[in-house]
Amino acid sequence: MELKSILGxxxxxxxxxxxxxxxxxxxxxxKILRVQPDVKKLYLLLRASDTKSATDRMQxxxxxxxxxxxxxxxxxxxxxxxxxxxxxxVPGDVTFDDLGVKEFRLRExxxxxxxxxxxxxxxxxxxxxxxxxxxxxxxxxxxxxxxAKKCLKLEMLLHVSTAYVCGEREGLILEDSSCMDEMExxxxxxxxxxxxxxxxxxxxxxxxxxxxxxxxxxxxxKDFGIERAKLYGWPNTYVFTKAxxxxxxxxxxxxxxxxxxxxxxxxxTYKEPFPGWVQGFRTIDSVIAGYCKGKLTCLLxxxxxxxxxxxxxxxxxxxTVAMVANANKSSSIIYHVGSSLRNPINFLNIHSFVFxxxxxxxxxxxxxxxxxxxxxxxxKTMATFRMYMQIRFMLPLEGLKFVNKAFxxxxxxxxxxxxxxxxxxxxxxxxxxPYMLFKGIFDDNNAEELRRITRExxxxxxxxxxxxxxxxxxxxxxxTHIPGLQKYxxxxx
Numbered sequence: 001m002e003l004k005s006i007l008g009x010x011x012x013x014x015x016x017x018x019x020x021x022x023x024x025x026x027x028x029x030x031k032i033l034r035v036q037p038d039v040k041k042l043y044l045l046l047r048a049s050d051t052k053s054a055t056d057r058m059q060x061x062x063x064x065x066x067x068x069x070x071x072x073x074x075x076x077x078x079x080x081x082x083x084x085x086x087x088x089x090v091p092g093d094v095t096f097d098d099l100g101v102k103e104f105r106l107r108e109x110x111x112x113x114x115x116x117x118x119x120x121x122x123x124x125x126x127x128x129x130x131x132x133x134x135x136x137x138x139x140x141x142x143x144x145x146x147x148a149k150k151c152l153k154l155e156m157l158l159h160v161s162t163a164y165v166c167g168e169r170e171g172l173i174l175e176d177s178s179c180m181d182e183m184e185x186x187x188x189x190x191x192x193x194x195x196x197x198x199x200x201x202x203x204x205x206x207x208x209x210x211x212x213x214x215x216x217x218x219x220x221x222k223d224f225g226i227e228r229a230k231l232y233g234w235p236n237t238y239v240f241t242k243a244x245x246x247x248x249x250x251x252x253x254x255x256x257x258x259x260x261x262x263x264x265x266x267x268x269t270y271k272e273p274f275p276g277w278v279q280g281f282r283t284i285d286s287v288i289a290g291y292c293k294g295k296l297t298c299l300l301x302x303x304x305x306x307x308x309x310x311x312x313x314x315x316x317x318x319x320t321v322a323m324v325a326n327a328n329k330s331s332s333i334i335y336h337v338g339s340s341l342r343n344p345i346n347f348l349n350i351h352s353f354v355f356x357x358x359x360x361x362x363x364x365x366x367x368x369x370x371x372x373x374x375x376x377x378x379x380k381t382m383a384t385f386r387m388y389m390q391i392r393f394m395l396p397l398e399g400l401k402f403v404n405k406a407f408x409x410x411x412x413x414x415x416x417x418x419x420x421x422x423x424x425x426x427x428x429x430x431x432x433x434p435y436m437l438f439k440g441i442f443d444d445n446n447a448e449e450l451r452r453i454t455r456e457x458x459x460x461x462x463x464x465x466x467x468x469x470x471x472x473x474x475x476x477x478x479x480t481h482i483p484g485l486q487k488y489x490x491x492x493x
């Protein structure tokens with residue numbers, strides 16, 4: 001059998017990308033432009049008021065990033081003209097019908113030409129405002145699907161979800177929708193969109209009537225999201241709204257070819273376009289940053305729990321291969337893209353690598369002094385962590401409250417400051433608890449089958465590797481991920 005080519009499929013293709021300013025979307029755009037310069041066109045949907053604003057945003061927040069260094073060097077003086085020829089910045093927004101594309105001619109052109117849609121738009125904050133998370137992660141998916149149905153040549157809609165739509169589960173977590181079956185039955189009994197939109201509007205009107213400040217509105221809507229998520233059985237707003245987005249997509253896809261990619265925790269690049277590039281703090285990175293600066297002396301985590309992470313370039317490779325392998329199939333399939341089944345690493349090992357790295361390469365503080373890191377205290381349950389926080393911080397805070405009262409509010413600012421910081425820490429710990437104590441392993445039989453098919457059918461399979469078994473975690477964390485985190489995130493803050 002003659003081998004096909006992934007790059008051959010992508011040649012002369014027109015692709016719409018939502019969420020291109022995000023970590024995953026940006027790496028996808030760079031990869032396609034670098035490995036297949038003969039792609040016909042990439043439409044990047046960007047939140048902007050007009051074409052000029054969208055183009056400026058594309059230049060500043062995507063093309064101008066260090067990530068595009070290799071591509072820029074490859075094209076030299078011709079880089080800008082190459083981008084101008086291949087990439088179109090589209091002002092729009094997934095929270096609106098027709099993706100907010102107002103210009104009729106552009107919308108018609110897109111519907112006529114687009115063959116592949118990558119929907120990577122999403123807000124990833126665990127406690128995002130409920131109104132915002134719903135509009136992007138849930139109803140935004142419906143808007144992308146509606147637009148996809150208008151695309152005359154569409155061969156594939158690929159939606160990026162998250163492996164953690166499973167909620168708080170243990171054991172082997174399958175690559176299917178079984179974790180949402182009960183919820184799916186529930187929301188088919190009523191119009192979820194109407195109900196939740198009405199609840200959101202009621203809550204916002206109630207706050208408006210109270211003349212609430214923007215800060216109070218934000219806090220209230222964040223709490224409301226967590227409340228709704230927990231009511232339906234999910235730990236936070238992010239995974240809940242992503243789960244409902246998946247349900248609505250599968251429920252309304254009709255004959256479209258749909259792929260759902262569920263990555264685990266996405267980390268810095270493994271190899272492409274160069275090792276270690278990362279945008280912003282990626283879940284565990286905020287812990288690493290706090291630890292190296294000496295600000296994190298205790299941690300709620302089960303040292304033996306497996307932490308499932310996967311480099312972003314591997315996720316992008318899986319997305320690209322899944323598009324090619326499933327194009328023009330009137331079916332849907334889910335892929336877990338992670339490492340916990342094939343190449344697991346636990347928190348104990350991660351902690352050991354991080355400790356060794358910063359012992360050898362200490363963080364230099366603002367006074368030019370190296371920060372000495374310790375092993376820190378580890379708490380395996382929320383109960384023991386709360387007890388420690390009660391003794392170490394909450395009781396002294398109560399003492400400060402008493403002293404402040406006795407001295408007529410002399411220490412009021414100090415008390416308020418410490419109280420706010422303590423509340424913030426406890427909120428963050430509660431948000432991260434489901435992942436630091438997670439007991440699940442993500443099955444990836446579908447992804448493994450995709451890897452097999454890729455090796456057998458495509459001559460350029462090696463250029464799109466997404467097999468986490470090849471990762472040496474010690475080498476990756478100590479020589480790629482942490483140096484990349486320091487260079488591209490921490491040094492720039």
